[in-house]
Amino acid sequence: MTTIAVLGGGKIGEALISGLIAAGTAPQSINVTNRRAERGQELRETYGIHDLTDNRQAVEGADVVFLCVKPKGIPALLTEIADTIDGNDVSTVVVSMAAGIPLAAMEDALVAGTPVVRVMPNTPMLVGKGMNAVAPGRFVNEEQLDVVARLLGSVGDVVNVAESDLDAVTAMSGSSPAYFFLVAEALIDAGVSLGLTRDVAQKLVTSSAAGAGAMLAESGIDPTTLRANVSSPAGTTVAALRELEESGIRGAFFRAAEACATRSAELGAPATPEK
Structure with a gap:
């Protein structure tokens, strides 16, 4: 049985716990830490896991440790648990779910040789539809990487x-759910401007977005063909698509993705010492 520690029981941590248990992981094999004892009690009562407030205690004997805290909290957390992980009888794999902290920085904060995996998740993991991009560090072997991928597969896809x-x-999956939410928001507002009630507009847009996503994921057909299949010559869809193209929608997404990737790189760059 794989022993798992989840350090940080916020939304991402809880989504991971929920997915793991739904996939058959024994709740008794999961240790979760929180700064607030009340939050830990809530998770214990909901999922049957072990709730703790001591991170070092939580990682004792753990096969896999998921770091589900804000990026700014990662360095101090790694320093706190480094010696305990080094003292484990198993080769504990540390998995960071935080953006912007490079593998090298995390490996340097731990005892030499500790296997570290960096993951870029996205928020649809909260409903079991996440995308988890996995980048292994220098000391991760294939078996360990397979274990991490299997565990993350309980909350979505893994690449x-x-x-x-x-x-x-980060630009393509980590942040992109927000792009789709913005498009949905704009379409709902457009529906209201056309005279629909907001409730009806939201239902229409939400259902269409879910259906389009399912077609993309399940049909095996590329998006260009799917779009063309909806676009009758001189029809209503073509009229709308022409307006979107003339408004520069493709260029806007190119620029947005570039801005996102650039900002991600900035967040991951080492701080420049003050002169």
């Missing part, structure tokens, strides 16, 4: 990438 690709991955 292995090079760490150098993670800034682009």
Whole structure:
């Protein structure tokens, strides 16, 4: 049985716990830490896991440790648990779910040789539809990487990438749910401007977005063909698409993705010492 520690029981941590248990992981094999004892009690009562407030205690004997805290909290957390992980009888794999902290920085904060995996998740993991891009560090072997991928598969899809690709991955999946939410918001507002009630407009847009996503994921047909299949010559859809193209929608997404990737790189760059 794989023993798992989840350090940080916020939304991402809880989504991971929920998915793991739904996939058959024994709740008794999961240790979760929180700064607030009340939150830990809530998770214990909901999922039957072990709730703790001591991170070092939580990682004792753990096969896999998921770091589900804000990026700014990662360095101190790694320093706190480094010696305990080094003292484990198993080769504990540390998995960071935080953006912007490079593998090298995390490996340097731990005892030499500790296997570290960096993951870029996205928020649809909260409903079991996440995309987790996984970049292994220098000391991770294939068996350990397979274990991490299996565990993450309980909350969505998993793809292995090079760490150098993670800034682009952030733009394509880490941040992209927000782009789709913005498009949905704009379409709902457009429906209201056409005279629909907001409730009706939201239902129409939400259902269409879910259906389009399912077609993309399940049909095996590329998006260009799917779009063309809806676009009758001189029809209503073509009229709308022409307006979107003339408004520069493709260029806007190119620029948005570039801005996102650039900002991701900035967040992951080492701080410049003050002169």
